[in-house]
Amino acid sequence: MKKISLFLMILAVMSCNPSDDAPEPTPELPNVPSEEVLKLPVVVHVLHHGEEEGDGPNLSDEQIIRQIEILNEDFRRKVGTRGFNDHPDGADTQIEFVLATRDPQGNSSSGIIREELVIEDLPENIPNFEFERYAYFSYWNAEDYINIWVAPYPDELTNVLLAKATGPDSGLPGDHLFLKPFAGGAEGIIINWAHFGESDVQGGSNLGRTLTHEMGHYLGLLHTWGTTECETNDYCEDTPAVDKVVVASQPYTGCNGEEVMIANYMNYTPDAVMNIFTNDQAVRMRYVLENSPRRNSLLNSSGI
Numbered sequence: 469m470k471k472i473s474l475f476l477m478i479l480a481v482m483s484c485n486p487s488d489d490a491p492e493p494t495p496e497l498p499n500v501p502s503e504e505v506l507k508l509p510v511v512v513h514v515l516h517h518g519e520e521e522g523d524g525p526n527l528s529d530e531q532i533i534r535q536i537e538i539l540n541e542d543f544r545r546k547v548g549t550r551g552f553n554d555h556p557d558g559a560d561t562q563i564e565f566v567l568a569t570r571d572p573q574g575n576s577s578s579g580i581i582r583e584e585l586v587i588e589d590l591p592e593n594i595p596n597f598e599f600e601r602y603a604y605f606s607y608w609n610a611e612d613y614i615n616i617w618v619a620p621y622p623d624e625l626t627n628v629l630l631a632k633a634t635g636p637d638s639g640l641p642g643d644h645l646f647l648k649p650f651a652g653g654a655e656g657i658i659i660n661w662a663h664f665g666e667s668d669v670q671g672g673s674n675l676g677r678t679l680t681h682e683m684g685h686y687l688g689l690l691h692t693w694g695t696t697e698c699e700t701n702d703y704c705e706d707t708p709a710v711d712k713v714v715v716a717s718q719p720y721t722g723c724n725g726e727e728v729m730i731a732n733y734m735n736y737t738p739d740a741v742m743n744i745f746t747n748d749q750a751v752r753m754r755y756v757l758e759n760s761p762r763r764n765s766l767l768n769s770s771g772i
């Protein structure tokens with residue numbers, strides 16, 4: 469059972485395609501000079517099946533606001549929270565997320581949209597790509613907002629289908645491994661409502677780290693095992709190379725006799741184990757924010 473669900477998780481959660489051809493050289497990332505805190509606007513589209521607000525997939529505002537707080541605790545390595553670590557390679561990424569205060573028309577907004585998802589309403593010409601289908605119900609332009617959809621998946625997909633994210637065009641090695649949107653099409657992050665924020669859902673993904681992980685992909689991070697080749701891996705030198713999917717909660721050895729960084733957010737380890745983005749990961753994300761078209765424009769959004 470566990471093996472089956474792990475296999476499905478790998479299929480479902482990975483926004484990367486690990487089957488790859490030629491290894492690429494480790495990039496020399498330009499120094500990112502800016503030390504300023506980068507604030508990115510997010511919009512949360514709660515798609516539900518007609519439940520009352522606060523019931524089932526129609527998550528309460530409180531649940532959503534707390535999830536964004538957790539995201540910031542993790543990205544900012546905030547002292548006194550689960551997101552803090554004192555690892556020598558651990559980073560405060562200097563990236564923060566803010567629920568949008570303006571919608572695309574310039575009207576004030578809470579950054580939380582609620583829409584009933586009626587699958588029968590989907591026109592036939594909508595591509596069979598989950599981001600496009602959800603965007604039909606609710607979507608703000610990806611140049612100015614990070615779209616996060618709370619998906620009303622049925623209970624049988626809890627711990628099976630957690631989330632997925634599109635990845636950026638950055639020119640960095642490895643970025644071809646991401647799930648990419650259609651040209652100019654819908655993109656963002658889709659999260660199973662059961663794993664959005666803190667909850668008592670069993671299975672280890674109940675502390676809000678599913679979004680932290682997917683946001684890492686959205687900003688250009690691969691899984692720590694990357695291509696599953698010890699040589700290329702995730703193109704971050706301070707995440708020890710490992711050639712297999714990392715799910716374990718206990719320390720073990722990966723490539724080159726190095727201890728695997730089980731606490732890295734870009735693993736499949738339980739939420740309670742995760743609390744590190746490394747310096748190289750932070751540099752990679754900030755590079756993407758400086759250079760990738762639909763990420764860089766977020767810095768000048770009028771959404772916040």
Ligand SMILES: [Zn+2]
Nearest residue numbers: 481482483691
């Ligand atoms: Zn992933």
